[in-house]
Amino acid sequence: MPFASVSIIGCGWLGLPLAEILARQGYRVNGSTTTLEKIPVLQKAGIFPFLLQVDASVRGEGVKDFFDTDIVVITLPFRRSFTDPHDYRKQVDAVLAQCKNVPSLIFTSSTSVYPDNIGSAAEELDFKPDNERSKVLRQVEKHITARKGIVVRFSGLYGGTRKIGAFLSGKKEFSGGDSPVNLIHQDDAVGILQKVIEQREKLAGEIFNGCSDAHPTKKVLYTAAAKKMNLAPPQFIEEKNSVKKIVVNEKVKKVLGYKFLHPDPLKNI
């Protein structure tokens, strides 16, 4: 079977390495960016570049060609800077409006959609989002799955240019020292998306968590990171109730057969 065509909305930290790998594998890959200077970077990697801006609509040259594809992967970031979180829903809806004839949709969500007090966060749990951003994100996910799209909820992304503990210098006091971390390496995030793309036809409407196996506490992980960076160990404020959210990753292993390349963030500092 010839390789499918994939259009990736957002060739950023996650979308670009995914686009590069898929192009190397033989997929026809369209990739979007809002940054003119990145066009030659995409071209050099064998990606067909599109300069697209998504707001309440998708604007740019070649919108129709971009969406004339077998698979759309949406990696638009849910920026903290959105004054109204519903702006994100509008962006994703604008993309969905262009996808009426696209057979497969994949959306990168976040495990921040789960409430902090959830304990073990597994995909099949019915939960109530505990803040406005999470509520909006859950709505967006529902728009995707209602269209038989696939949602991958990633935990905190690290690897490549994003080093664990990069935020440590310049700040001394932290909260949540006893809370377990939920992180995933860039290689695994890309690897999971590759598996989802390969197996998409049997995954309509599914939701997956993307998170490493190991969940060291913040205190353990960031103290080790500070040591590696030759910084003073971070100080953690004593707290009575710490967040105990652990994102479960069994489903990607069982259903997708995914094997983690970096199961323990502590080994990657």
Ligand SMILES: NC(=O)c1ccc[n+]([C@@H]2O[C@H](COP(=O)([O-])OP(=O)(O)OC[C@H]3O[C@@H](n4cnc5c(N)ncnc54)[C@H](OP(=O)(O)O)[C@@H]3O)[C@@H](O)[C@H]2O)c1
């Ligand atoms: N960061 C985390 O720890 C984390 C955790 C869980 C889930 N996620 C999710 O993972 C996904 C990928 O995140 P990332 O870190 O790769 O994001 P990123 O590096 O900021 O890349 C986002 C991409 O989307 C493009 N983009 C942003 N706003 C746009 C707009 N309004 N219209 C059109 N294109 C736009 C950017 O364009 P340019 O190329 O011009 O920059 C960039 O290519 C996102 O869905 C995010 O919500 C992230």
